[in-house]
């Protein structure tokens with residue numbers, strides 16, 4: 001992938017380019033993004049650029065042998081680490097100590113088809129158990145072994161670590177040794193959704209680069225139309241109806257259903273709810289053309305837009321962000337979602 005093909009984040013691309021030009025780029029960068037915020041695509045572009053043998057410039061050439069292999073994610077000096085779990089597709093011996101390499105074929109196809117993937121989409125595509133997916137010491141051992149060999153053909157070996165916050169302590173400690181004394185010509189690109197949960201010792205070894213949230217237009221380019229999740233849509237409809245008619249009792253099945261789900265699904269619901277409410281907001285402000293609603297959903301959204309007061313939106317967004325953060329922080333799920341429903345009801 002070339003820089004020019006990465007959606008949004010122009011100032012971030014420019015600052016990376018300046019860092020390269022001025023020789024200020026370190027051997028480890030920690031990208032901080034909101035789920036699906038483009039850091040993976042940008043990491044691919046950066047890895048391709050530093051290994052491009054084409055003419056010098058702000059972008060990779062896209063046609064040299066290095067670019068060709070990076071474009072297909074098959075360059076032998078490009079490695080991926082991401083959270084994994086004991087998936088059904090693994091053999092019995094692989095299940096004993098699953099590592100990213102066992103999934104690499106599927107991962108390549110998945111990431112090529114959607115470099116702006118969401119965390120949950122990755123788990124779904126690789127049939128991973130989101131609740132148990134993590135980066136173990138076996139992974140750190142594997143990468144340490146790979147790095148002890150000479151690079152195959154590139155100038156740099158690039159290791160893209162997706163979600164270092166999912167590393168357990170032994171893995172983080174082993175990786176830390178590599179970050180402290182990296183073999184020559186090694187570039188670590190880490191992507192986090194939650195920098196506070198990345199071990200401080202790891203963070204302190206990285207240059208931190210914050211991704212700029214997508215504009216509405218960029219968001220649509222990256223993630224397409226709002227993807228309807230019939231279950232979540234029905235929960236939202238029940239919740240908003242309960243709130244508008246002030247029937248607290250009708251919110252019970254909503255928070256009971258969500259709080260019984262695993263944490264990744266709870267976070268997914270918060271993102272969905274935010275997007276659902278944002279679409280109502282756009283409709284209520286005559287900005288229907290900006291809404292990402294598939295046909296069939298617009299009459300529901302339109303009906304809500306006329307009944308919700310303007311002060312609702314800002315408060316609802318803040319509460320949903322707070323709820324998602326509490327899921328991360330291992331809050332009691334029932335209390336967390338009961339509180340969310342009660343608050344939304346009060347805001348309506």
Ligand SMILES: [Zn+2]
Nearest residue numbers: 052061064067
């Ligand atoms: Zn090239």
